[in-house]
Amino acid sequence: MSSSKSNKIVKLESSDNKTFEVEEAVAVQSETLKNMVDDGCANDTIPLPNVNGKILEMVLGWCKKHVDETVTGDELNKYEADFLDLDQADLYGLLMAANFLNVKGLLDRVLQRVADMIKGKKPEEIRRIFNIKNDFTPEEEEEIRLENAWAFD
Amino acid sequence: MKGHIYQKKNKEFAQQKRTTLPLELIIEILSLLPVKSLVRFLYVSKSWFALIINDSYFIKLHLNRSRERTLILVADKPRYFHLVNFSIDDRFGEAMKIKQPLHHLKSTEIVDSCNGLVCIRNYDDDVDEFVIWNPLIRKYKKLPSMPREKAEKLSSDYLAFGYDWVNDDYKVLRFVNFHQQARLECVRDGRRVYSLDVYSLREHSWRIVEEEWPIEEPYSLSGLAIFSNGAFHWVATHRTTDLKKEHVAFDLSTEKFRVHAFQVNSFIRGRVDLVDLGGWLCAVFLDICEVWMMKEYGVSSSWTLLYWVQPAFSNLPPLVFSHEGKEVLTAELVDNKCVELYWYDIKNKTRRIVEIQNMPNGLFLPYTCVGSTVLLLDANSDNYLQ
Numbered sequence: 001m002s003s004s005k006s007n008k009i010v011k012l013e014s015s016d017n018k019t020f021e022v023e024e025a026v027a028v029q030s031e032t033l034k035n036m037v038d039d040g041c042a043n044d045t046i047p048l049p050n051v052n053g054k055i056l057e058m059v060l061g062w063c064k065k066h067v068d069e070t071v072t073g074d075e076l077n078k079y080e081a082d083f084l085d086l087d088q089a090d091l092y093g094l095l096m097a098a099n100f101l102n103v104k105g106l107l108d109r110v111l112q113r114v115a116d117m118i119k120g121k122k123p124e125e126i127r128r129i130f131n132i133k134n135d136f137t138p139e140e141e142e143e144i145r146l147e148n149a150w151a152f153d
Numbered sequence: 154m155k156g157h158i159y160q161k162k163n164k165e166f167a168q169q170k171r172t173t174l175p176l177e178l179i180i181e182i183l184s185l186l187p188v189k190s191l192v193r194f195l196y197v198s199k200s201w202f203a204l205i206i207n208d209s210y211f212i213k214l215h216l217n218r219s220r221e222r223t224l225i226l227v228a229d230k231p232r233y234f235h236l237v238n239f240s241i242d243d244r245f246g247e248a249m250k251i252k253q254p255l256h257h258l259k260s261t262e263i264v265d266s267c268n269g270l271v272c273i274r275n276y277d278d279d280v281d282e283f284v285i286w287n288p289l290i291r292k293y294k295k296l297p298s299m300p301r302e303k304a305e306k307l308s309s310d311y312l313a314f315g316y317d318w319v320n321d322d323y324k325v326l327r328f329v330n331f332h333q334q335a336r337l338e339c340v341r342d343g344r345r346v347y348s349l350d351v352y353s354l355r356e357h358s359w360r361i362v363e364e365e366w367p368i369e370e371p372y373s374l375s376g377l378a379i380f381s382n383g384a385f386h387w388v389a390t391h392r393t394t395d396l397k398k399e400h401v402a403f404d405l406s407t408e409k410f411r412v413h414a415f416q417v418n419s420f421i422r423g424r425v426d427l428v429d430l431g432g433w434l435c436a437v438f439l440d441i442c443e444v445w446m447m448k449e450y451g452v453s454s455s456w457t458l459l460y461w462v463q464p465a466f467s468n469l470p471p472l473v474f475s476h477e478g479k480e481v482l483t484a485e486l487v488d489n490k491c492v493e494l495y496w497y498d499i500k501n502k503t504r505r506i507v508e509i510q511n512m513p514n515g516l517f518l519p520y521t522c523v524g525s526t527v528l529l530l531d532a533n534s535d536n537y538l539q
Contacts, residue, residue, distance in 0.1 A: 095174070095178065099175070099178055111181050111182055111185060112185055114182050115183075119190040120190070122193075123193060123194055123196055123197045126197050127197055127198070130173065130174055131173050132197060132198050133198065134197070134198060136198070136199065136202075144202070145196065148192045148195065148290075151189050151192040151193045152193060
């Protein structure tokens with residue numbers, strides 16, 4: 001490791017008041033945290049009111065794995081695949097956290113995973129998952145369905 | 154009383170917990186979905202409908218990320234096509250026999266495909282009919298017919314189809330020269346002996362192209378015009394001088410011609426086909442099995458050898474790059490009886506045969522088109538008949 005790297009510790013607090021301490025090198029995998037560090041705002045504990053402890057721990061685990069130079073390419077691939085084997089609620093939380101914290105590699109992977117998970121679902125299920133209100137009338141829905149009947153087989 | 158309060162608090166908490174994803178994330182997720190899913194999700198809500206069908210930013214984002222492709226196989230009975238849905242990640246579906254969207258006339262050809270749209274031309278001695286078709290979403294738009302000149306019996310037709318990104322328009326170019334293929338001339342006894350028309354999807358009409366065809370002395374053209382980088386391209390071989398080759402380009406937005414020197418391996422005398430691979434204009438010399446790429450579009454000196462294959466690999470130009478660009482999907486004519494598809498590994502010079510169920514017997518020409526939702530709006534639905 002180069003001696004010019006700071007061994008600073010960054011302190012983070014989740015929405016449910018759990019605190020985490022990580023090395024700066026790990027924390028700056030998040031662009032959001034990196035900006036705070038660069039701007040000198042990372043001296044005290046950084047509160048993260050929109051990320052809960054469980055999700056934050058996951059994200060930090062990801063970041064740690066990605067700065068660990070002892071991890072091989074194959075190990076990393078397996079880690080990433082297993083990492084995303086989550087239930088819908090956790091995946092949702094992870095997506096919001098990865099977006100807010102702007103952890104680039106993680107966000108792309110989660111987006112693809114969510115896309116893969118929802119692609120076969122029915123429109124009604126999609127509304128439930130994304131909390132979307134249906135503003136079509138039943139007649140309008142039927143018209144769209146009929147015109148694109150092939151997509152519903 | 155206490156139980157009721159707890160119930161209410163839990164319900165509030167549950168509602169709070171379910172936050173709605175920001176629109177930017179929804180757009181990212183939707184742009185990664187296959188076309189069929191997007192069409193199913195049209196009626197999730199009005200804003201999703203507007204996004205998928207009408208938002209040109211979203212449609213382009215989805216198009217650029219799309220790994221879906223459709224292989225269109227045109228056999229000798231072109232009332233039907235065979236379609237194979239595949240992914241450039243290397244998953245192939247089975248071949249489906251479908252009726253082409255237009256009534257078949259004497260001859261059928263696929264002009265080109267672009268952004269998920271395919272232009273089909275059906276013609277006989279009297280008329281030229283065209284349709285622009287998105288095979289993945291099963292929507293098509295029929296163009297106004299063009300009458301064919303009865304004046305000359307022998308004519309050479311050069312068709313092209315592509316996207317004018319400046320005007321967000323799709324165009325078809327129709328160049329009919331009233332001469333034989335091997336020796337095209339543009340003026341005879343002071344008269345123009347060709348017709349040059351362009352169709353615009355936005356205007357939904359044909360009009361005459363004002364620019365004159367740029368080559369005067371007798372020449373022959375490479376068979377197909379292809380669309381790449383905002384222009385249609387041909388290779389013209391002069392028939393009077395030392396068989397000099399030139400590269401003719403027709404810019405779709407300015408509708409003007411450009412002629413460049415064709416500085417690719419000047420010893421080549423045989424046939425050269427142009428093809429667009431991954432957005433790069435490429436030249437395929439089938440006789441010597443070499444594929445060249447114009448690394449910097451518009452710069453004649455940037456033609457570079459992309460790869461070459463061990464002898465006699467194919468009579469057909471390469472189709473599409475794999476997801477990481479390491480392999481090229483190629484078709485080979487085997488014993489003049491059937492067509493075999495394989496992925497060719499550029500670096501290792503090896504091939505992997507592609508097995509597809511329900512392939513048509515006999516010979517066919519393969520074309521590929523990307524999966525997109527272009528033309529979802531304002532087009533006729535297809536009724537597929539098996």
